[in-house]
Amino acid sequence: MVNQYGIKFAIHLITSHFGNLVAKVCENLLRKGPLTLQSLIRSTELTPLQVKNSLLILIQHNCVQAFSSEQIGAGGNEVKVTQYLAVFSNILHRLRFPKFLAIVSQELDKDCEEIFEGLIQHGRLTLEQICDRAEAGKSGRGDPAIRAAVQENFNKLLNARFVERCPAPEPFIEPPSETKSSSNKRGAKSAKLDGAPETEEQRILTAAAPLEVLRFSNLTTSGADFDPEDDIAGSSVGEKRKHGSLELDEEFGSKNKEVTLWRVNFEEFIRCLRHKACIENVRARLDDGAAIVLKAMLDATRGAEKKVRSENSVSLSMNTIFEEVMKSEVGRSLTLDRVRASLVQLGCSPSDETYSIDLKKIIELAQNEEVESIVLKRYGRDAYRMFRLLSKAGQLLETDKIADMTFVEKKETPKILYKLWQDEYLHMEKLVVTAARQVSFLLWKVNKPILWDHVLDEMYHAALNLNQRLIYEQEQKELFSLQSGAHTGSIEKDRLRNAKIYLQSSLIKLDDALMLFHDF
Template sequence: MLTRHGIKYAVHLITTHFGDLVAKVCECLLRRGPLTLQATVRFTELTSSQVKNCLLVLIQHNCVQAFVLEQSVEHGDAAKATTQYVALYDNIFHRWRFPKFLTIVSQKLDKQCVDLLEALLQHGRLTLKQMSDRAKSSQNEGDDAILDAVQEAMIKLLNARFVERCPASEPVLTNPTKQELSARKRAAKYAKILEEQETLEQRVVEAAAPPEALRFLLLTQTEPAAEGKDETSSPIVAPGEKRKHDALESGTEYGATDEPVVLWRANFEEFIRRLRHKACIENVKTRLDDGAVTVLKAMLEATRSTEKKVKTENSVPLSLSSIYEEVIKSEDGRNITFDRVRASLIQLSCPPFVIAANESYSIDFKKIIEMAQNEEVESIVLKRYGKDAYRMFRLLSNSSHLLETDKIADAAFVEKKETPKILYKLWKDDYLQMEKLQVTGAKRLTQFLLWKVNKKLLREHVLDEMFHASLNLSQRVAFELEQEQELLNIPRDKRLSRLRKVRLLLESSQMKLDDAIMLFHDF
């Protein structure tokens, strides 16, 4: 879901991190969609060399993905293949979340792992040799000790799925022929449920993704490749084993013989999944007791590795006994009895945070996130329009049909003179939808105004407002930082201290706003 202000915010982030030229190329791809090199040169009015360099920077930092599009032709002609570039706007937004990602790793793993992830976030993509060389420059230990430490940290990050292999450099996509398109349309015409078609970006990302068997696999070589011995493939290798100095780069990119080394990057998907789980826990914590929250945490931990996509609606079903086994693994759950776990699951089933069926239980992610989204929107309405507007908006949000103005006034206990004014204000700001109903009576024509909340359109509108607010905050933070830098050249005073406090407050506000953006955009 890429909104108008979402594009502006993404371009601002790229400008801040990489400069105006790179941002210009990125903005062109965001606004126009996938483009060839020649088309990008034409639209940006930059030189071919400039565009190439900008694309390389964006690819290095996982903000653009190249792919080959094969155009299917008829009558037995050879397929036409063109290399195109698509902007990965989700990854662009993730750049602001790097401190959150580092915090997650620091809570789970040691400092060596945090330093390794920080290097990957800073440079986008690195080989294992580059990571070890970077560690050598900052430490005084011997080469073997550093290599062992880097490899051990890498194994921990891979086992936790915080790091993954980089995607294929240019996956091949094929456009369907006219016959295939017409066949799909005929099949969809009679289908009971029409699924949304995948966007080209989703197709490219899925085609480029490494196979699951290799995605988190670290290839190592414990002995010289002599007498026909091949390298071993294992994510678990004991540090200190005999190896060649160049054995860190012994693997090849999955199936790509032209790439002699393996590139690694941070696995944004896993970090967003963990942040989503955290948001679910926080939302449930406001409604239920600590026992129910502990059970939910255990279910999340037990199903984490089985989630295929971040935005999955339900978790994998778990039996009561398997949930209890996971509960007692945690420090908070050791005093919880089997019956208490069952009682907590009943609590979680109403409201339906957990779905019970055939003696098994699964988490209803969609319901939890929707409730959190509704609360966020209602909070905005309360702060911006007042208590009367909040009561009317909540009434309409919970209603499944259109409501007339007077009925809204009666149900929300708002004066009938004020009700139309408030409703018009909400409608003007795109928080409500209005329909006019004309009824012909015996003597005159009567018009009624009917109101409703279109949650899908409203969430898109609220998300765009959040992107707008985040853009304004980012620009204000940049201004305050510039002011602070200017004052560093003069003697210290109270003004400098105040500017730093203002900047920290703005950055904190932006972090909280980003939590709300993830709720509507990433979860």
């Protein structure tokens, strides 16, 4: 279930990137769930052509996934229908494209970065289209050397798992009761955690995902049969797909030619950012030595096959860890004893000289710290101490006991606790004891699952406000540039530039917190 402000924020992102018509179609899918083409036309009150074009744009940019399923028709017979699902996480990832690009820039070279930037801009491309973009940029049409270089750089991105094959255009989804195990395909990450049952969205995305053996494979000459005339009128490079099977008119199809489309592998970038967040949290909470050791452990497991990598834990031998630590310049200053001490700091428990670390615990600690910092800034130090006590206790505590344990005046304690409860940061229960006389007690606790959801919604709200203010400041800057000439011009320019930098940096930090609660 997507939060209220999460939907508003996603709609705002789509509006700012693709306009109001596309956003209206996306909004209906986000609010109502999967819909057929006819249902979308009725609910949006747009023309069929407008809805079709909007769907094409959303599918092209990985914001919507089509799928088919069986439904009971008018005559009582089962008929196969195509529906469209808005992929909320992929919409949010549009905010993180600069972070993804920075990772590629750090780990690979400029040529790889240019290829990757094309995939970010166009959503999906064939290898032929990627080569055409490179040739157009270097004015070398049909140059075999350029195409060979593009192929080599594309393979680097593929080997790093920064790009992947696009999912199936329209997988068939069986009813939940008949859904078979799909162990040969990658499941959604959240379905693996805590044994949580798969949601409808996860089932659809899992069914659409390519087989793991093909996902990062480039064995065929993908896109060699690309014909520019097949492009949709007015569309940018990369919009050629097998649309005929997407319940759209044949005029939008691609003549059913078999091509391989490639896109950004969001999963890999979220994994990189997740690991980075864990390392920085350990650095701030412990020290540089523990952060170096954790980074070495994560780097050592990165090259392993996805199927043998665990999302929540890392297990390595002492020799492997020490060998990886020695590969970095900062790691060479650490002795074997210092590495062992850092592993103890990290809470690694050795078993036959194999050390395991639970990344999920690090993420949970980071989430606790994030919420505690919000309480401290918003409600003050006394409220912070109470919240921290209840968060660690994990059980109901009585008002006077909280006052005694946090050294807060008993007269002020109920007021602070009540304020936290009003703002949905605490859970309250009333206990009535009947003895010689009836006495009532107020008991308090932190209900983390509910609170985390509330905090996430507040973050979406804040991100929406920041984005809107950023757009406003950008419009003011453009307006000012048209009216420049006054003596105060340079002062106003500096103010607008500083405001934009501040808002952008605040949005980056807020997005880090968003990922902590939604993606990690």
